[in-house]
Amino acid sequence: MESNGGCSSSSRRPVKLCFDDGSEMVADHVIVIVSLGVLKAGILGKSGMFSPPLPSFKTEAISRLGFGVVNKLFLQLDRESENLETFPFLQMVFYWSDSEARNQKIPWWMRKTASLFPIYKNSNVVLSWFAGEEALELESLKDDEILNGVSSTVSSFLSDSKPQNSNGCVNSVECNHSHGKKIKFTRVLRSKWGNNPLFMGSYSYVAVGSSGHDFDLMAEPLPQSSNSDFVEGASPPPLQILFVGEATYRTHYSTTHGAYFSGLTEANRLLQHYLLHH
Structure with a gap:
């Protein structure tokens, strides 16, 4: 120009x-x-x-000014395979440790997402948000890698056993019907703002050293x-x-x-x- x-x-x-x-x-x-x-x-x-x-x-x-990457991940729940009637509003808190004993089934790019929840009541489509380095990693993964990673994470949270030296725990009052089941997802839809050459990220923020x-x-x-x-x-x-x-x-x-x-x-x-x- x-x-x-x-x-x-x-x-x-x-x-x-x-x-x-x-x-x-x-x-x-x-x-x-x-x-x-x-x-x-x-x-x-x-x-x-x-x-x-x-x-x-x-x-x-x-x-x-800062310009970050935030991506949405939508997954379709396989209800029939486990006879799962509803999916809970799942709030996740991960335990961080340098120890090799932590749960290796949960991939690193899942460890900074805080929630996974249906997009509306009783929906079989759930949504999670990713930001920063994890959001960029999400863009590069194959669909099967995402499906396996999220399924392993959710199954770990909703399992019968209490985590020992693992990286997650949850208040499962609403999740009793899911105990002991392997939660599966069948389809993936995600945004890819970071690698889109017309955007190269999602939106701005006030970075250190900048101001309104x-x-x-x-x-x-x-x-x-x-x-x-x-x-x-x-x-x-x-x-x-x-x-x-x-x-x-x-x-x-x-x-x-x-x-x-x-x-x-x-x-x-x-x-x-x-x-x-x-």
Whole structure:
């Protein structure tokens, strides 16, 4: 993306978009709606996503803010194999130890998920959340590895015997009907936000060294000159590049509605600009 004089002389519009297939498009304004993860990759790339590069206040905010990976895992319960009528809302707490005596049947990527529960009452589809390194590992596993790993974990929690030097225990008041049974799952559906090149993660967070002010900097349009200072022929055209998305909305970052609200904010910014100057 080129702006502020980067376009060919044949166009008076200040922004040029260059696409992978070699085509180009010119515009007065561009609204950038890519994720913070894509922006992070874009400012580090050799070719760069923006030409000229983004100003330092923008790249520093992009670098400081955190962008994590959170994935959902849905599994279909095999009720018939064990005559299991309902699946409990299972809260899991794992015992961590460096000892080799811990339960090796529970894979490491299961040990930071806190719950497994039906998506609605009496549903045979259950849901669990994964974050960080475990979420990325989940994306790389084969379906059979996930099915076996989750089945082993749940069966360990709902077994008759009390765990000894293992890595899990549970208050099983609601699970008596499941004691001694091997819980099985038959199908897997999971999100893969981390390895998706169009997202490269899930959503932003305030990392160590960053603050809420960085979200305000993320939302700052380019160039920085205010509309009131714009004089035809004396200053670069305003609002060439606008930024939207959950990482640009200070009070509702990491949410879908935050991304939606940011879009309304920038659309209104453009409307006010044209009402003022036309």
